[in-house]
Amino acid sequence: MPYWKMVPVKTTVEIPEALFRQAKASAAQRGISLKDLFAEALREKLRRKPEGDPREQPWMRAFGGLRKLRAETKRVNRIVHQTFEEIDEDQ
Numbered sequence: 001m002p003y004w005k006m007v008p009v010k011t012t013v014e015i016p017e018a019l020f021r022q023a024k025a026s027a028a029q030r031g032i033s034l035k036d037l038f039a040e041a042l043r044e045k046l047r048r049k050p051e052g053d054p055r056e057q058p059w060m061r062a063f064g065g066l067r068k069l070r071a072e073t074k075r076v077n078r079i080v081h082q083t084f085e086e087i088d089e090d091q
Contacts, residue, residue, distance in 0.1 A: 013038075 015023075027037040 023037055023041075024034055027034045030037070032040075
């Protein structure tokens with residue numbers, strides 16, 4: 001086991017009282033200490049990808065798929081511009 005996993009660290013964390021009570025009850029129901037519940041929850045949270053990473057947001061993945069339309073949009077704009085130039089020349 002790595003050395004850093006064996007050294008406990010004490011810290012103080014402020015959380016809302018209602019959340020503390022929920023955590024305490026959950027730990028008791030599972031038959032584990034509050035310390036173990038917090039450590040487990042923190043490990044799980046750190047394993048997940050950051051929520052701030054926009055590429056991981058479902059709406060962003062869908063939006064990112066629209067990048068393919070850039071070339072098509074440029075092509076359509078070019079056709080519209082050329083068409084309006086032809087109309088102007090005809091008048």
